[in-house]
Amino acid sequence: xxxxxxxxxxxxxxxxxxxxxxxxxxxxxxxxxxxxxxxxxxxxxxxxxxxxxxxxxxxxxxxxxxxxxxxxxxxxxxxxxxxxxxxxxxxxxxxxxxxxxxxxxxxxxxxxxxxxxxxxxxxxxxxxxxxxxxxxxxxxxxxxxxxxxxxxxxxxxxxxxxxxxxxxxxxxxxx
Amino acid sequence: xxxxxxxxxxxxxxxxxxxxxxxxxxxxxxxxxxxxxxxxxxxxxxxxxxxxxxxxxxxxxxxxxxxxxxxxxxxxxxxxxxxxxxxxxxxxxxxxxxxxxxxxxxxxxxxxxxxxxxxxxxxxxxxxxxxxxxxxxxxxxxxxxxxxxxxxxxxxxxxxxxxxxxxxxxxxxxxxxxxxxxxxxxxxxxxxxxxxxxxxxxxxxxxxxxxxxxxxxxxxxxxxxxxxxxxxxxxxxxxxxxxxxxxxxxxxxxxxxxxxxxxxxxxxxxxxxxxxxxxxxxxxxxxxxxxxxxxxxxxxxxxxxxxxxxxxxxx
Amino acid sequence: xxxxxxxxxxxxxxxxxxxxxxxxxxxxxxxxxxxxxxxxxxxxxxxxxxxxxxxxxxxxxxxxxxxxxxxxxxxxxxxxxxxxxxxxxxxxxxxxxxxxxxxxxxxxxxxxxxxxxxxxxxxxxxxxxxxxxxxxxxxxxxxxxxxxxxxxxxxxxxxxxxxxxxxxxxxxxxxxxxxxxxxxxxxxxxxxxxxxxxxxxxxxxxxxxxxxxxxxxxxxxxxxxxxxxxxxxxxxxxxxxxxxxxxxxxxxxxxxxxxxxxxxxxxxxxxxxxxxxxxxxxxxxxxxxxxxxxxxxxxxxxxxxxxxxxxxxxxxxxxxxxxxxxxxxxxxxxxxxxxxxx
Ligand code: HEM
Ligand code: FES
Numbered sequence: 001x002x003x004x005x006x007x008x009x010x011x012x013x014x015x016x017x018x019x020x021x022x023x024x025x026x027x028x029x030x031x032x033x034x035x036x037x038x039x040x041x042x043x044x045x046x047x048x049x050x051x052x053x054x055x056x057x058x059x060x061x062x063x064x065x066x067x068x069x070x071x072x073x074x075x076x077x078x079x080x081x082x083x084x085x086x087x088x089x090x091x092x093x094x095x096x097x098x099x100x101x102x103x104x105x106x107x108x109x110x111x112x113x114x115x116x117x118x119x120x121x122x123x124x125x126x127x128x129x130x131x132x133x134x135x136x137x138x139x140x141x142x143x144x145x146x147x148x149x150x151x152x153x154x155x156x157x158x159x160x161x162x163x164x165x166x167x168x169x170x171x172x173x174x175x
Numbered sequence: 176x177x178x179x180x181x182x183x184x185x186x187x188x189x190x191x192x193x194x195x196x197x198x199x200x201x202x203x204x205x206x207x208x209x210x211x212x213x214x215x216x217x218x219x220x221x222x223x224x225x226x227x228x229x230x231x232x233x234x235x236x237x238x239x240x241x242x243x244x245x246x247x248x249x250x251x252x253x254x255x256x257x258x259x260x261x262x263x264x265x266x267x268x269x270x271x272x273x274x275x276x277x278x279x280x281x282x283x284x285x286x287x288x289x290x291x292x293x294x295x296x297x298x299x300x301x302x303x304x305x306x307x308x309x310x311x312x313x314x315x316x317x318x319x320x321x322x323x324x325x326x327x328x329x330x331x332x333x334x335x336x337x338x339x340x341x342x343x344x345x346x347x348x349x350x351x352x353x354x355x356x357x358x359x360x361x362x363x364x365x366x367x368x369x370x371x372x373x374x375x376x377x378x379x380x381x382x383x384x385x386x387x388x389x390x391x392x393x394x395x396x397x398x399x400x401x402x403x404x405x406x407x408x409x410x411x412x413x414x415x416x417x418x419x420x421x422x423x424x425x426x427x428x429x430x431x432x433x434x435x436x437x438x439x440x441x442x443x444x445x446x447x448x449x450x451x452x453x454x455x456x457x458x459x460x461x462x463x464x465x466x467x468x469x470x471x472x473x474x475x476x477x478x479x480x481x482x483x484x485x486x487x488x489x490x
Numbered sequence: 491x492x493x494x495x496x497x498x499x500x501x502x503x504x505x506x507x508x509x510x511x512x513x514x515x516x517x518x519x520x521x522x523x524x525x526x527x528x529x530x531x532x533x534x535x536x537x538x539x540x541x542x543x544x545x546x547x548x549x550x551x552x553x554x555x556x557x558x559x560x561x562x563x564x565x566x567x568x569x570x571x572x573x574x575x576x577x578x579x580x581x582x583x584x585x586x587x588x589x590x591x592x593x594x595x596x597x598x599x600x601x602x603x604x605x606x607x608x609x610x611x612x613x614x615x616x617x618x619x620x621x622x623x624x625x626x627x628x629x630x631x632x633x634x635x636x637x638x639x640x641x642x643x644x645x646x647x648x649x650x651x652x653x654x655x656x657x658x659x660x661x662x663x664x665x666x667x668x669x670x671x672x673x674x675x676x677x678x679x680x681x682x683x684x685x686x687x688x689x690x691x692x693x694x695x696x697x698x699x700x701x702x703x704x705x706x707x708x709x710x711x712x713x714x715x716x717x718x719x720x721x722x723x724x725x726x727x728x729x730x731x732x733x734x735x736x737x738x739x740x741x742x743x744x745x746x747x748x749x750x751x752x753x754x755x756x757x758x759x760x761x762x763x764x765x766x767x768x769x770x771x772x773x774x775x776x777x778x779x780x781x782x783x784x785x786x787x788x789x790x791x792x793x794x795x796x797x798x799x800x801x802x803x804x805x806x807x808x809x810x811x812x813x814x815x816x817x818x819x820x821x822x823x824x825x826x827x828x829x830x831x832x
């Protein structure tokens with residue numbers, strides 16, 4: 001369950017450079033408050049009356065806000081997301097639930113290398129994990145992290161690093 | 176591929192001047208239920224060849240007591256529609272395939288806009304009961320030529336009320352595709368079934384409005400491209416076969432008593448691959464890589480053909 | 491065939507699971523060559539190899555039926571989310587009920603019966619003493635949600651794949667005996683996403699080709715394939731979820747216990763189009779056999795020696811037996827004459 005061969009994993013998202021979709025009728029920018037500067041450049045390329053910037057890191061509030069907003073948005077809306085990787089996928093899930101399709105949603109390069117990790121043993125998600133192995137916030141097991149990524153959970157897959165031999169506990173390495 | 180079964184034609188109705196509706200009942204037992212948007216392939220044996228045409232099922236998906244299809248008499252029909260209109264009588268038996276679906280509704284959609292041109296109404300007729308069952312939000316826009324292709328108008332208007340929009344080219348203004356597509360909220364999906372021109376119009380408008388292509392769905396009846404007849408030499412067995420226009424190479428080889436492994440018979444699974452030792456190839460599969468294609472020495476005989484008059488296989 | 495169903499044996503703790511000589515004889519031995527490669531190894535799911543084979547019927551019910559159903563209920567009691575169904579998959583679950591009930595009743599009439607009066611169905615499972623009447627398609631008339639209800643009565647894991655945009659999505663399943671993956675984590679993924687961790691195959695276009703084929707499967711033309719790995723002890727539930735409980739067993743294999751402890755784990759996977767929902771049903775029927783039982787068939791033991799010995803390191807690692815690979819090779823060598831002296 002470990003190692004080299006797992007390294008290039010096709011479920012791991014890639015984030016190519018984002019450009020403004022010039023065909024879109026409306027441009028919606030959604031960012032974590034700390035990441036709004038990341039979209040400044042893109043924002044400038046769109047006319048003020050066809051864009052909007054939402055800064056929010058409260059997903060529940062964002063959901064309510066978007067549910068209200070959606071009736072006023074054209075079908076040809078492009079959405080641009082900026083923030084940590086897990087944040088972008090959480091927003092993605094909200095947008096998908098509201099009916100947006102993947103072609104409409106662009107994600108900028110995540111603002112840091114930290115990962116949200118899903119523990120396959122207790123189903124707890126630990127956020128802002130910077131290195132692995134680390135201790136799961138749910139069950140306390142030392143978890144190693146693979147590149148297998150769930151968009152639904154916005155998380156990487158984590159499992160106990162030393163389940164096969166308790167004394168094989170490698171030093172933590174940053175992502 | 177003998178996944179076909181016999182049905183009896185138990186009713187024929189003229190539902191518009193150029194469209195007949197056929198009710199097909201099982202010879203015994205029940206038919207297979209199907210999903211909204213499914214079609215069947217009907218075999219029509221005529222003297223010169225057996226036509227195989229795909230028709231959308233328009234009966235209730237969960238009613239296994241019968242299927243219904245509707246067939247428009249095509250003006251320049253080389254094919255089956257003339258047969259269906261002139262040869263088939265109540266009581267006749269027909270051979271059909273199991274239902275297949277390449278045009279299912281997207282259940283993630285928030286709203287479905289159905290755009291039908293003439294006989295293109297048929298797949299949508301099986302959407303409607305499923306939409307009702309699931310409480311989906313939808314509109315049906317129906318474009319037709321008065322009298323000739325406007326089948327089911329009255330029933331639909333009774334059933335759908337103000338969710339039905341009819342555009343009879345003989346009497347009412349034309350459908351303005353741009354109006355139809357603009358002012359829609361995210362999550363609205365468009366489904367088109369009708370003539371190529373209608374599909375193109377919707378695609379072009381979507382592009383102009385900046386609507387993502389993933390919102391547009393249309394039914395592609397991949398009618399097999401007509402084939403040319405050619406000569407096939409089987410090198411190892413030293414045999415010479417004639418592949419006719421209506422049969423695939425694989426069928427011709429099987430007819431001669433030689434078995435080739437196969438699975439999909441549609442050029443996707445890769446099972447039937449054969450080596451070619453001579454002759455130009457018309458590749459029609461989706462299995463081989465670009466490299467393998469251009470090498471010119473392998474072929475998928477279930478769909479691909481000779482580009483010239485003769486092909487030699489290494490079998 | 492009149493299968494005798496064993497009394498309940500265990501796939502955990504004391505591992506009382508065993509195979510009868512009949513079960514060994516019908517074991518779906520997966521190796522057709524001396525070397526193993528990933529290929530698009532699919533064939534039509536039609537009966538083959540005679541009345542007693544695991545391929546004789548659409549779903550294979552065997553002597554382990556009661557044991558496996560007991561094991562499933564233990565797993566679900568501990569982790570109810572091992573059965574997961576997204577709301578849009580409800581109709582597909584009913585397709586699955588229809589397929590399973592009609593097949594079992596027709597092919598194992600001594601154990602199962604189904605009477606259908608329109609949508610009023612009555613289902614009897616004599617092996618588990620279940621008899622229920624319900625309205626087909628109305629989930630409120632079943633004692634449990636449809637996928638769980640039927641999943642508790644049939645051997646093997648099940649996934650239902652939603653088909654959209656020419657891709658498949660893992661949107662429902664009951665998965666209590668997987669070979670080291672997690673339904674909860676993989677739920678909602680596309681075909682290429684849930685296969686993300688598989689090494690080597692992507693470079694060979696295997697998944698691309700398989701997917702093209704799968705989305706074109708019509709109703710009534712099911713296909714099957716075999717997959718395999720090794721498992722220490724007769725443990726059915728080798729899910730990622732419980733890896734922290736069984737991982738250590740991989741370190742406990744030695745030259746003395748390898749024959750009894752190490753099991754060849756074979757999955758008979760069947761893929762079938764569901765008529766009402768257009769979903770694909772993917773059933774994963776798992777068979778376990780110890781190396782000791784394998785070696786009762788010298789041809790199997792010889793072939794398996796060659797396969798395991800030549801397996802690429804990336805696959806040994808991925809399948810999780812790097813720690814005891816050499817023990818398996820050494821043990822099987824005695825059945826392979828050409829291996830004398832290695
Ligand atoms: C359509 C339904 C299918 C489902 C739900 C499914 C699911 C899975 C899952 C969950 C894994 C484990 C991946 C991991 O390590 O996390 C896997 C492995 C794999 N799958 Fe599939 N699969 C399907 C079809 C296929 C098909 C048609 C092929 C044929 C090429 C295939 C080939 C493989 C291979 C080669 C592996 C690696 C197994 C090993 O080496 O132990 N799968 N599959
Ligand atoms: S039979 Fe599948 S590619 Fe020819």
